[in-house]
Amino acid sequence: MKRFVALLLALMMVVGLAACGGNGGGTATAPTNPGGGSSDGVGLRGNPDDVYFMCVMVSGVEYWVPVYEMFRQAGQQLGVQTRFMGTPEYDVASQLAVFEQILTMNPAGIFLHPVNADAFVEPINRAIDMGIPVVTFAADSPNSNRRAHITSDNVAEGEFAADTFGELFGGVGQVAVLENPSQDNHAIRIESFIARIESHWPGIELVGRAVTNQDTAVAYQHTMAFIQANPNLSGIFMPEASSALGAGQAVVESGLDIKVLCVDISDQVLEFILDGTIWGALNPDQGMQGYFGMLMLFLTRHAYLVDPMTDWQATGINPIGLMVDNGLNLVTAENAEHFFLSDYLERRGSTGVAGY
Numbered sequence: 242m243k244r245f246v247a248l249l250l251a252l253m254m255v256v257g258l259a260a261c262g263g264n265g266g267g268t269a270t271a272p273t274n275p276g277g278g279s280s281d282g283v284g285l286r287g288n289p290d291d292v293y294f295m296c297v298m299v300s301g302v303e304y305w306v307p308v309y310e311m312f313r314q315a316g317q318q319l320g321v322q323t324r325f326m327g328t329p330e331y332d333v334a335s336q337l338a339v340f341e342q343i344l345t346m347n348p349a350g351i352f353l354h355p356v357n358a359d360a361f362v363e364p365i366n367r368a369i370d371m372g373i374p375v376v377t378f379a380a381d382s383p384n385s386n387r388r389a390h391i392t393s394d395n396v397a398e399g400e401f402a403a404d405t406f407g408e409l410f411g412g413v414g415q416v417a418v419l420e421n422p423s424q425d426n427h428a429i430r431i432e433s434f435i436a437r438i439e440s441h442w443p444g445i446e447l448v449g450r451a452v453t454n455q456d457t458a459v460a461y462q463h464t465m466a467f468i469q470a471n472p473n474l475s476g477i478f479m480p481e482a483s484s485a486l487g488a489g490q491a492v493v494e495s496g497l498d499i500k501v502l503c504v505d506i507s508d509q510v511l512e513f514i515l516d517g518t519i520w521g522a523l524n525p526d527q528g529m530q531g532y533f534g535m536l537m538l539f540l541t542r543h544a545y546l547v548d549p550m551t552d553w554q555a556t557g558i559n560p561i562g563l564m565v566d567n568g569l570n571l572v573t574a575e576n577a578e579h580f581f582l583s584d585y586l587e588r589r590g591s592t593g594v595a596g597y
Contacts, residue, residue: 285539285546287321291349293538295531298336298356299455300327303507303582304482304527305354306593308378310586312352312531319539321349325594331455333357340364350374350538352531358382358425374541374559378534379525380426388562389537393525393569395426399433402502402523405571406476407442409500409520414475417449417467419460419484427480430504434478448474453484460487468495476500482510482522489518506572506580514577524580526568533565 295312297305309325316323328335336356355361365375365385378391421427438445448471451463477488485503492499500520513519541561553560572580586593
C-alpha cells in the first residue's frame with residue numbers, strides 16, 4: 242500500500258492559520274465568542290446546540306459513510322451535533338434544493354461535496370453572508386467564498402494512475418478513460434492522467450475517451466466499444482467507482498487482460514479487485530476527509546480562537562483559509578481485505594449514516 246501523506250503538518254501547525262488571500266472572501270469573525278464555545282485547557286468545545294451538516298449527492302453510495310463517521314466523531318469530541326443530508330440523484334438541481342433546505346435549519350456550518358462547481362457559487366456565498374461557514378470536500382467550488390477545501394490531491398491522483406499504468410505496461414500500450422467532466426475533482430483527475438501520459442509515457446497511446454456520469458451500464462457499453470475498436474487495449478482509467486463496475490464486467494466478458502483502475506472503492510469494487518475483475522483503486526482517506534472537515538468548519542465558525550500575524554482584522558477576511566490534503570491509498574488484491582466498509586463499521590460499533 243502506497244500512501245501520500247500531507248495531513249496538515251499536525252493540522253497545519255494547529256490550524257495553519259494562513260489567510261488564503263485571493264480566493265475566498267467571507268467575513269471575519271471578530272475575536273469574541275459568538276458561538277458560546279470555550280477553550281478551557283481540556284480541549285476545544287462548542288455549543289451543544291450547534292448542528293453541523295454534511296451535504297452530498299448520490300447519498301446512498303458507500304464513499305460517504307467513512308467520511309461521515311469521522312465527521313461525526315470530530316463533532317462529538319468538540320461537543321456539537323452533526324447531521325447527514327443528501328439527494329439520491331446525481332443531479333445539480335436536487336442537491337441545490339437540499340442545500341437550501343439546510344440553510345433554513347440555522348446550521349452552524351455546512352460540509353459540502355458540490356456536484357457542480359459553478360452552480361454552487363451563489364448558494365455558498367449567500368450562506369457565508371448569512372454567517373454560515375461552508376467547507377468543501379473532494380469536489381470543490383473554487384470560485385466561491387468557501388474558506389477551506391479538504392481533498393486528496395486530484396492532480397497527483399491522475400499522475401499516479403498514469404505512472405502506475407506506465408510501469409505495469411513497461412512504457413508501451415494503449416489506454417482509454419471514462420469520465421464525468423461536469424464534476425470538478427473528476428475532471429482534474431482525468432486531465433492530469435492524460436497530461437502525464439503525454440509528457441512521461443510517449444510509448445502509451447490514449448485511444449478513447451467517453452462520458453459515463455457514473456452510470457455503470459453506460460460504462461459497460463463504452464468499454465465494450467473501446468475493446469472492439471482497440472483489441473490491444475492495455476488499460477482503462479476512470480475517476481470514480483461506479484464506472485469501474487461496468488468496465489470490469491465488460492473486460493471479463495472480453496476475456497482479455499485489460500487493467501481497470503479507478504478512484505474510490507465500495508465493497509463491490511473490493512470484491513472485483515480480489516477476484517481480478519478490477520486491477521486496483523486509488524482511495525482517498527475518507528475518514529481524514531471527514532475529521533479535518535469538521536475541524537475546519539468549527540474553526541471557521543469560531544475564528545476568535547486564532548489570531549495569526551496577518552491583516553485579517555483590517556481586511557475583514559476570516560483568518561481560517563486552508564487547503565488540506567487528506568491522503569491517499571492504492572488498493573489492490575494485496576491489501577483490499579482491509580478496506581471493507583462492513584468490517585470498519587463493525588469495528589466501530591456503528592450503523593453508518595442511518596438515523597443521522
